[in-house]
Amino acid sequence: MDERAALSLLADELEAVGDDTAVVEDLVITTDMLHEETDFPPGTSRYTAGWRAVGASLSDVAAMGARASAAVAAYAAPEFDREELLAFVRGARDVCNLVDADYVGGDLDGHREFTVTTTAIGRTDAPVFRDGARVGDIVCVTGTLGRSAAALELFARATDSPETADPTLERANELFRFEPRINAGLALAPHASAMMDSSDGLARSLHQLGEAGDCGFAIDSDRVPIDDVVREIDDDEGHALELATTFGEDFELVVTLPEAALADVRSDTDVAVSPIGSVVEREAGITLDGKTLADSGYTHG
Amino acid sequence: MDERAALSLLADELEAVGDDTAVVEDLVITTDMLHEETDFPPGTSRYTAGWRAVGASLSDVAAMGARASAAVAAYAAPEFDREELLAFVRGARDVCNLVDADYVGGDLDGHREFTVTTTAIGRTDAPVFRDGARVGDIVCVTGTLGRSAAALELFARATDSPETADPTLERANELFRFEPRINAGLALAPHASAMMDSSDGLARSLHQLGEAGDCGFAIDSDRVPIDDVVREIDDDEGHALELATTFGEDFELVVTLPEAALADVRSDTDVAVSPIGSVVEREAGITLDGKTLADSGYTHG
Structure with missing residues (x-):
C-alpha cells in the first residue's frame, strides 16, 4: 500500500483526518514527519531544517485560518552535535517568532537517519475546511x-x-x-x-x-x-x-x-x-x- | 554529546523544557519519538505499539495534573501494511478513549525503521511542576x-x-x-x-x-x-x-x-x-x- 492509499484508509477510520489539521474543540493540531533522505537535500543547514520543519506544521495551522499558538519538535539524529542542535532550535524558534507562536521544545532520539517530527497547535472558533468552495467564487x-x-x-x-x-x-x-x-x-x-x-x-x-x-x-x-x-x-x-x-x-x-x-x-x-x-x-x-x-x-x- | 547532555543544553536554551510537558496558556503539550530498535522489542504488536506510544505522551499530560484533550501520531515504516496500520490506530484510539481524549490522526512517512512520534495535548489552569516538593510532604x-x-x-x-x-x-x-x-x-x-x-x-x-x-x-x-x-x-x-x-x-x-x-x-x-x-x-x-x-x-x- 503506498502512502496515498494508506492515507485514504486512515481517512475512513478517523473522521478528523482529511484536512490540513485535526480540529478539537477550539484547537487545531497537526503533525508532520520529515527526514533527511526525502526532505532535506545535501546542503540544507540545520537552521533551515528547524525553520522548514516547524514552518510546515505552522503552514497547516494557517490553512485552517487559525492563530498559531505553539510548536514542538522531536529531533532524531545518529549523534547530537551541539552546534547542529542549537542551529535547529534557533531555526525552529525564529519561524515561530515570525508568526507569534511559542516554540516550546520537544524530544530527542538517537536514530540512524536525521528525522524530525513537528507538531503545531493553533486556535480558532471558525476553522476553514477544504470542502466549501462555491461555483462563482x-x-x-x-x-x-x-x-x-x-x-x-x-x-x-x-x-x-x-x-x-x-x-x-x-x-x-x-x-x-x-x-x-x-x-x-x-x-x-x-x-x-x-x-x-x-x-x-x-x-x-x-x-x-x-x-x-x-x-x-x-x-x-x-x-x-x-x-x-x-x-x-x-x-x-x-x-x-x-x-x-x-x-x-x-x-x-x-x-x-x-x-x-x-x-x-x-x-x-x-x-x-x-x-x-x-x-x-x-x-x-x-x-x-x-x-x-x-x-x-x-x-x- | 549524549542524550542527557543534549537535553540539558536544550533546557538552558528553552525555558519551557525540563518538565513532563511544555505549558502554553491553559494548554500542556508533549511529544515523544519511539522507534523499533530501542522501544518495541520483537513480538510487540502494532496494537500495543499504538497504545504504548500514545499512552507515553498521555502519561506526560497526566504528570502535569491536566485533563487529556487529544493526541496525534506520525507513523513511519518501510511499508504500509493495512492490518498493521489499522491495528496501530486501534491501539492509539483505545488508549485515548480510556482517558477521554480524542485520537485525531497524524502523518505517515516512509522510513527504514518503524518509528512513531506521538504528541498529546491537555488542559489545566494549574499545572503541577517538578520543583515544588516540601520537606515533610x-x-x-x-x-x-x-x-x-x-x-x-x-x-x-x-x-x-x-x-x-x-x-x-x-x-x-x-x-x-x-x-x-x-x-x-x-x-x-x-x-x-x-x-x-x-x-x-x-x-x-x-x-x-x-x-x-x-x-x-x-x-x-x-x-x-x-x-x-x-x-x-x-x-x-x-x-x-x-x-x-x-x-x-x-x-x-x-x-x-x-x-x-x-x-x-x-x-x-x-x-x-x-x-x-x-x-x-x-x-x-x-x-x-x-x-x-x-x-x-x-x-x-
Whole structure:
C-alpha cells in the first residue's frame, strides 16, 4: 500500500483526518514527519531544517485560518552535535517568532537517519475546511510559487560544483525557508469558503479542493504568481509554469472566496493574494487555460 | 554529546523544557519519538505499539495534573501494511478513549525503521511542576512498578522459545499496555506539591524531583508497590525491588503532597496511591532504607 492509499484508509477510520489539521474543540493540531533522505537535500543547514520543519506544521495551522499558538519538535539524529542542535532550535524558534507562536521544545532520539517530527497547535472558533468552495467564487494563492523547486535546483548545483558551493548554498537555504501564512490565513478566514496549503503543489491542491467541494476550477496561467527566482534558474517559460504548478512544497495558501471580499482581505494582510481563476461546476473539470490540469505533484515520502 | 547532555543544553536554551510537558496558556503539550530498535522489542504488536506510544505522551499530560484533550501520531515504516496500520490506530484510539481524549490522526512517512512520534495535548489552569516538593510532604506512587520490566523479560523468553511463544507474547503485550494516569493526576493535582511520571524509573524520578525541588527523599523499600508479575518472573526479592525502582517505563506518577491530603485523593480516584516515604532536607540525600539510592535508571534511546 503506498502512502496515498494508506492515507485514504486512515481517512475512513478517523473522521478528523482529511484536512490540513485535526480540529478539537477550539484547537487545531497537526503533525508532520520529515527526514533527511526525502526532505532535506545535501546542503540544507540545520537552521533551515528547524525553520522548514516547524514552518510546515505552522503552514497547516494557517490553512485552517487559525492563530498559531505553539510548536514542538522531536529531533532524531545518529549523534547530537551541539552546534547542529542549537542551529535547529534557533531555526525552529525564529519561524515561530515570525508568526507569534511559542516554540516550546520537544524530544530527542538517537536514530540512524536525521528525522524530525513537528507538531503545531493553533486556535480558532471558525476553522476553514477544504470542502466549501462555491461555483462563482474566485480561487487565489498567497505569495509566489516555485521557490522550493528553485532551492532544490540550487542545492543540486552546489553538490555538482563544490568550488562555488557556498553562495549557492546560502541562496538555496534562504529560498528553502518560508513565512508560514498565518497572517494571511487570519485575513482570509472570515471570507474563505475553502482553504488548504500548497505543500503538494498547486495542481494537487486544486484536485483536493475540487474533490472535497465537488467542484472544478478554471485557472489562467498568466495569473499564476511564479516567483522570479524560477525564471532566473530556468528561462524556459513553460517549464517555469510547470514547476510553479506541480512541484509544490511552497507552503502558500490556496483559497476560494467571493470576489467581492478580496479588497477586505487585502486591507488586512501585507501578503500578496493573487486571483488565479474561478470555481466552476465539477463537470467542467480542473483546467489550466482551458486544458485539463493533471492531478500531478509532489508525493511526500 | 549524549542524550542527557543534549537535553540539558536544550533546557538552558528553552525555558519551557525540563518538565513532563511544555505549558502554553491553559494548554500542556508533549511529544515523544519511539522507534523499533530501542522501544518495541520483537513480538510487540502494532496494537500495543499504538497504545504504548500514545499512552507515553498521555502519561506526560497526566504528570502535569491536566485533563487529556487529544493526541496525534506520525507513523513511519518501510511499508504500509493495512492490518498493521489499522491495528496501530486501534491501539492509539483505545488508549485515548480510556482517558477521554480524542485520537485525531497524524502523518505517515516512509522510513527504514518503524518509528512513531506521538504528541498529546491537555488542559489545566494549574499545572503541577517538578520543583515544588516540601520537606515533610509524603512521596507517593500510583499503581504498581515493574510491569514493563516483566514484559521485556517475557518478550525475550518468547524469542528464545518460539514453540511456546504465543501465550507468552500475549501476556507480554498486555503488560506493555498501561492506563495513563490522567484520572489519578486530576485527583492529585489540587494537593500535589510536585509531580512527574516514572518513565525513567523511580530512582531517576526521585533524583529529578530532588534536584528540581532542592530536597532529598527517604524511601522505605517495604512500601514500594512491586507488581506481582515481577515476583512471578523473578523470585529473587532483591532483584524484584531493583527492577521496580530502577527499570522504569512504567508510566506511573511520582508525586509529593501533604499526608493530610491523602484521604481526599483516594476518594477522588480508584487508582492505588501508595505512600513510599517522605521528603527530607537536601543534605540527607535520596535513600532507600537509609542507604543511598543511586541515580540509575533507563536512558531512553
